Amino acid sequence: MPASNSRMTAIVCHGPEDYRVEEVGRPVAGQNELVVKIGACGICASDCKCWSGAAMFWGGKNPYVKPPVIPGHEFFGYVEELGPGAAEHFGVKAGDMVIAEQIVPCDRCRYCRSGSYWMCEVHNIFGFQREVADGGMSEYMKFPSTARVHKIPAEMPLADAAVIEPLSCAIHTVQRGDIQLADVVVIAGAGPLGLLMTQVARLKTPKKLVVVDLMEDRLELARGFGADVTINPKTQDVDEVVRSLTDGYGCDVYIETTGHPSGVTQGLQIIRKLGRFVEFSVFGKETSADWSIIGDRKELDIRGAHLGPYCYPIAIDLLTRGLVTSKGIVTHQYDLTDWDEALKLANSTDSIKVLLTPGYRR
Template identity: 55%
Template sequence: MAHIESTGNIPKKMKAVVNYAPGDFRLEEVDVPEIGPEEVLIKVGGCGICAGDVKTFHGAARIWGGDGQPAYVKPPVIPGHEFYGKVVALGEGASKKYGLKLGDWATSEQIIPCGICRYCLRGEYWMCEVHNIYGYQKHDAEGGFAEYMRFPATARNHKLPEGFPLHMAPYIEPLGCAIHAVERADIQLDDVVVIAGIGPLGFGMLQTARLKNPKLLIAIDAKEKRLNLAKELGADLVMNPLKEDVVAKVKDLTDGYGCDVYIHASGNPKGVHQGMNMIRKLGRYVEFSVFNEPTLLDWSIIGDVKEIEIRGAHLSPYTYPAAIRFIQEGKVKAEDIITHEFPLVEFEKGMELAEKGDESIKVVLVP
C-alpha cells in the first residue's frame, strides 16, 4: 500500500455543493476524497464563484452541450475552480514533486493536464486534449465548493509563499487568466488599449495592462461602480456604452484610426461588434469570453477591410507564479475586487449575488 503522510483528524464525510443538472445544485454530505501516489489533499480555505459557475447553473449551451456544442460538464460533480487551502495529506512522492509539506497553503491550476496528449507533450498543457478542469468532470476533477479537495497526480500545484494574504487567494486563478490575455495582446508602449468588460477578469487585465505602460488605457463597462473602481486601479479613461458612443469616442481620441489593442472579457456578443468597429486596421483583438449565445459577424471586416489579428486567450498557462507574486507585492490590488464572502451553506445567496453583479465583483464561498 502506498504511503500517505497526513495531519490526522481528517473526517470521512464533508459538506459540498454538488451539481446534478442546470438549476440543480445541492448542498450535501459526501465522502472526503481519498488520495493516491503523487496526490494532495487540502482543507479548502475558500473558493471564488466564477461567471462560468453561474452559466453552468443556468445551463449554458457552451458548457452543457446544447446547440451542437460538446458536453463539457459531466455531473454529478462538485463545482469550483478558484480555490486555495491548507495541505492536510500527501500521497507518496507528492511532497518532492510539488515542494509541499503538511500545513502549507497551496492552490492548483484550474486545468488538470493528462501529460500524454500532443499538446501536453509540447508544453502546451492548457490546451490538453482531455481537458479536465476542476469543477466540471466527476472523479477526475472535483472542485472547491467543498470542505476538502483532491489534487490529482498530474495537477499543476503551487505553494503560497509565507506572508501571502490568504483572503485574496481566490483571485489567483482569475488573475492568472487575465495575465495570459494581456500577454496575448502583445501590448507596446505606444498602444491605445481598450479593456471591454470590467468584471473580476477585466480588473486583472486592466491592472496587468497598466504594468505594460501603454500610451492610453481605456476601460469600458455598463456598471458605473466598476468604472469608478477602474479609475482607481489604473484606467486613463473609462466609458459606459449605455451613455455614450464609445466607438466614436475612441476614434476621436486616435485621429480616426481606432485603438491598437482591444481585449474583450464581457461575454456579450455586442462587445464583439463594438471591438471590430473600434479597432484600427492591423490591430490586435484578444477574445477571452464564454458566450451564452452565438455571435454573428460579417467577417469581411477581419480580412478584406482591416486585416485584424485575432487571438484567443484560454486559461492561465505559466502565469500562476506571476499572479501570486503580483498579489503578494501589491502590484495588482485584489482588496476591492473580492467584495463578498459567504459560508458554503449560503451558496445560493452567493450565486445570486455573483450573477447580478450590481453590488459584487468577486464572491467567495468559505467552507
Template identity: 70%
Template sequence: MSQTTANAPATMQAVVCHGPEDYRHESRPRPSAGPGEVVLKIGACGICASDVKCRGGAAMFWGNDSQPSWVQAPVVAGHEFFGEVVELGEGAGRRAGLAVGDRAIAEQIVPCGECRYCDSGHYWMCEVHNIFGFQREVADGGMAEYMRVPANARLHRIPEALSRADAAFIEPLACGIHAVNRGDIQLDDTVVIAGAGPIGLAMVQVARLKTPKRLIVIDMLDERLRLAERFGADVTLNPGRDDVGARVRELTDGYGCDVYIEATGSPTGVRQGLDIIRKLGRFVEFSVFGKETSVDWSIIGDRKELDVRGAHLSPRTFPVAIDLLARKRVTTDGIVTHELPLAEFEEGFRMATAAESIKVLLIP
C-alpha cells in the first residue's frame, strides 16, 4: 500500500522543455508513486548553467552531425531541487529511510544499475546516463510543483534545520566537493579555482577546508571576487585587469600553481590553466562547455606531463554536502541571490546569466 498526504491535487504547474528556446509554463497531471517510488512536493529548484545552455540549443544537449540529441523533449526541466515527501510507493519508505512529511533530495543521475559502471560502483558514470530534467523516459525534473522520484534513484534525507536556500544548494555544492576532491589538495599546494559562479564559490569554501598553502580565485566580476575573499581566497585576480600568468608565477617562485580547477565554462579558462599550472600539476576540468575548445596538447604531455582529471556530477558527496551545510562550514549567504515564482521562469533564466545575480531559485 502506498502512503500519501490527503487531498492531493490532480494537476500541477511545471516548466516544460519542448526544444531549444522553447520552454513553457504548463499545467500537467500530478505524478503518483509506483512501487519503490517517492513523490516530492518541490520546495525550490535552482537554475543551473547547464539548464541555460540546454535552453540555448548547445550541441552537447541537442546533438549535431556527429551525435544524436541527448535531451528527450518534452520534459520537465530542472535537477537542482529538493522537496517534501508527500507520497511513498510500496516499499519506498524502507528503501530510502523516509516517511511522509520528511524533506528529501535525489541525486541528479538515475543510474540503471546494470551497466559495467553501475556494477563496479561507479554509478555516476552510468552508461545509460539518465539525469533529471533532461530525459523524460525515467522521470521529469524539479521545475514543477510535484515530482516523481523513481525506485532506482539515490535519495537523501534533509535535516529540518536547513534553510530553503541551503537545501536547494545541496546539488551544486555536492558537485563542487567532488571537483575539489579530484584535485587531491595537499597542505603545501597553491590552488587556483577559475570561475566564481555558484559552484565555483562552493569550491572556494570546500578548498579552504582542505587548508592549502595558498588559494587563488579568478573571475571577471569583482563582486564575485569579493565574495570569494569572504569565503577564504587568499588572492583574487580579474583577467580583465590583472596579468594572471605573471601574478601566479610571482606567487609561486616562477613555477605555477600545483592544482588548477577549471569552472569557467569558457575555452579561455582552459588555455589559461594550461599556461599557469606547473609541470606535473593536477588540472581538474569541471565545466560544461557550450562550444568546442582547442588547446595545444603538447603542453599536457611533452612540456608539462600534467595529470588531467575530469570531475563529473557528485558521487557519494550528497551526504557530505548536507553535513557541511548543517554544521555551517559552508554557507549560501551571498550565493543564492534571487528567488522567483515558477511562472516567472523566463525572467529567472535571464537573471541566471546576468552579472547582478549568482544562483537563481524557482519557487513553485
C-alpha cells in the first residue's frame, strides 16, 4: 500500500480558465475501493466548455462544478491498489486493465434503486465534484465502492481503451433513436461522439445514414465509417439534400451532437412528422426554438441521451471485435505537464480527440 503522503502530478481545476498542473496527494484505497494508475484520459468537449466558464457548469446557486477538483471522465487505468474487500467487490485483481463509468451512483435514491443509476439524484460524476472522487487527469485516481467498474482486455490498444467512455455514450444515444431498417438517419456533428455514433448507427443498417458537419476532413472520416451521404452546410442546403432522400418528408431520426444552437433548429426543420429527435449535446448557452413544431406541427418524439448506461460491455466488445475503431478519431497525445498546449489543441478544430497520457513523450 502506498504511503498516505506520497505525491503525484495532476491537473487541478480551481475555477473557469484556472486549471493548473500541480503535485497533489496520491489517493489511498479504503474499504471496497480501488486505486488505479491512469493509462490515458481524454479531453472532452464538456471539459473545454467547463474550462471556458460555460454557465451550465458554473451558474446558479448550486454550481455543478465544485473546485478544487481534478477533472477528467474519459479515463482508463490499471489496478494499482485494492482496499479491503475490493477484489471481491469489483471482481478484479492487481494489474487488471479497468474502467469506471463516469457517474458515481449513490445507490440510495429512487433512480439508483430502480436500476436507472445513470440518472442518480445526487449525480456525482468523476472530474466535477470532489465529494466522492477526483477525475482521471492525473497519474492515479480512486474508484469509490459504488463505482461501476468494467474489465478491459489486456491486449486492447491504448487509443481504443481511451474511447470506451465516449463510445458508450454513443451507443446509448443511438439506442435512444430506435433506428429501424427503413429509416433515414441524420447525425448532426462529426466530432469524436458523432464519428463514434456513425460507426454504431451503421451497425443498425438504416436505409440511409447521413452525417452533417462543417469540416471536410471529418466528413471524409464519416464516409469511411459508413455514412452514405455527408453534407457540409457551408456549400450545401441541408434541408434540400435530406428531403431529396426522403420523397420530401424529412428524416426519420435526427441525432443532435453539435453542441450548437443551430443544430437544434436545423433538426426541427429537417425531421419528418412523427420523427424521433435525440438530443445528446452539452450546450455552452441556452437554445431557443419554435416549440410549437414539436407538438402542433409535427408531433415529434423528443428523447434525451445522457451518459452510457449498460453500454460499457457493449463498447468493449465492439472494439475488441474491430466493429468500431478509434483510428482517425484519436489524433494527439500529451503528458499531463503539457496541459496548456493540450487544452489549446482540444479547444480548436485542429484535432478530433486529444488524450492526456501520463509520462507520454513526443
